[in-house]
Amino acid sequence: MRETDAITAMPMRTDRIEWEERLLADEGLLRHIADKIKGPFHVIYPDQVVENIRAFQKVFANSEVKGRIYYGKKANKSACVVAACAEAGVGIDVASVDELTTAEAGGIRGPDLMVTGPHKSDELLTRAAKAGALIAVDSLGELARLSELSRRADSNAPARIVMRVLPPNSCSRFGMTAEELDAALPRAEAMLVRLEGFSFHLGGYEAAPRAELARALVERCLDAREAGHPADTISIGGGFSVNYVGAAAWNAFSRSVNAHWFQGGRIPRGESYPYHCPAPGPEMLKNILSHSNLGNILREKHIRLAIEPGRALLDRAGSTVFRVQGRKTRVAHGLPYDILTVDGTSFSLSEQWFDSEYLPDPVLWPERAGAETPTCVGGASCLESDMLSWRRIPLPRAAEVDDLLVYPNTAGYQMDSNESRFHGLPIPPKIVLRDKKDGRQFTWAREKDPHEPEICQHCSSTHPALHPS
Structure with a gap:
């Protein structure tokens, strides 16, 4: 030693x-x-994003369960990731007008967007409904407001929605209680909406709770069908884990961690991400589908499983x-x-x-x-x-x-x-790597951040309007 x-x-x-x-x-x-x-x-290799998407798609194909993947855009705003999603044929989960706009600009069709978040702005709801996006409705109030906005827009096309569920025994600020869901169904029948199913998000990275709640929502889908809605989708959100390090390294670190290892004796107080995961990403999806016979039930009832991974599609x-x-x-x-x-x-x-x-x-x-x-x-x-x-x-x-x-x-x-630009330091740019034809070397390009101001060619400052072009 x-x-x-x-x-x-x-x-x-x-x-x-x-x-x-x-x-x-x-x-x-x-x-x-x-x-x-x-x-x-930052270096990004978008071909790896496509490869990660293909691994999830393969699980759905092998299980013969209809699946829908929406990339959780909040995980990384890079345009090359959006382009990779468009190339691989998956949708994107957005929660703001800006995210919706950049997703569409990157080649994602409106019907391939999932719009999440609580009490979304009128502009976001209107844009989403017009684009034909699937909207996760978070409350009875939002349901009524969406219907009213559709009426004002004089739209003949019903807004596509899933109702977000508050998980049992949860104190989350998101989602509707069982009583609110019961009240929402008859109201939706009289509104200009098309109820396509239900959604939820769970903390942690366990497969079993996601499978069990999805299975419980099958009954709600069947009830909604009896009321005339298609109700053929259950979205289980994200939380698909990533395996960063091997089991031996993670276990050794976790067992032995102590203040002597850290500057100033500062051991982080927050809960650490589980940097080792024995069944990450696609393997976790496989476990969800096999738990509680969920995959067989989804096939039998003709229900699509939607997922919204972020970090897991960006792994490596x-x-x-x-x-x-x-x-x-x-x-x-x-x-x-x-x-x-x-x-x-x-x-x-x-x-x-x-x-x-x-x-x-x-x-x-x-x-x-x-x-x-x-x-x-x-x-x-x-x-x-x-x-x-x-x-x-x-x-x-x-x-x-x-x-x-x-x-x-x-x-x-x-x-x-x-x-942030603390001290005026620039935000690190994203460098996109592509393979050359020889498959051994890379080409690279700096990705332009659409939120960065243009740099003035006359004085290298960010106020081009002060100089003539």
Whole structure:
């Protein structure tokens, strides 16, 4: 046992897949991009999104259950992900006018949109109904308002809806109680709506509760059919887990975690994401369909199962890259360790939002020989709490200025949820990787953020209107 083991966290390394190996093995590409961007950046490989979608579609096909996949757009707003969904023939789950607009602009048809969220704005409801999107109605009040908006629009086409269910014994602010659902059905009969089924969202990442609630909603679908509605869809939402690290690494970390591993003794207080999952993504869907005979029941009753995965469709589809811009050595419990400062902030690794930490270890690039060095990673802001990695990661060597830290598997939420222009620092751009024809090298392009202001060509500022064109 080495002396520094007392202050060094257990490794949490991910297994790399083929495109990640190629990227890290390329001697010039990452450096070339870093020199061009001059700041942190996100890498997205959209072909992996398509591959992840195909894996879910295969489960539905093998089970002979009619399925509908809606990508949870909040997980990553990248246009290339929307394009991947259009290519793979799946829909998108949106919760704002902006998300609806960008989804349509990316090639998603209106009928392939699912609109969620509580008490949606009049504009969103009107746009969704006009587009033929499937709207998850969250309350009796919203049901009445949607009907009124359709009447004002003088629309002859009924709005397509599912009714969102408050799960039993839940204190969630979303969904309708059993009593409200009972009241909603006869009201819907007199309104300009087409009830296509029911939806729910559950916390956690367990298959059984999702299967059991879906099975219970089969009866509500049959009751709605008797009232003249099609009611052929049950949406079970998202929460499809991702397997970031192997069981051995996760179990060792979980068993041994202690304050000595963390800068300032700060163990994150929030509940950590379960970074190891024995049955992630498509395997979880398979388990849902097999639990409680759900798949057979759905086939027998001709009911489609809709799912709304976000993170799971982005699994292994991206990484986040920071440049090391400083290093200092400090001592904890009589032992030395390094603190790095990178050229971005922790807002781009948004697990901190949950008072937790993004646990998969970054890759120190370029890879070369050296002595293992316990290292924590801080951001470039003036905040003491701006730490990308509080824990002392066992880096394979001491990092140097201008080295790169590549955080793996960050496309699901880490790239978008918490970013801001704090201190005026630019939000890291998204770099889209495509394969060259040889299948070994990449081409890359910087994706334009539609919300970024245009840069003035005269003075490189964000106020082009001040200068003549």
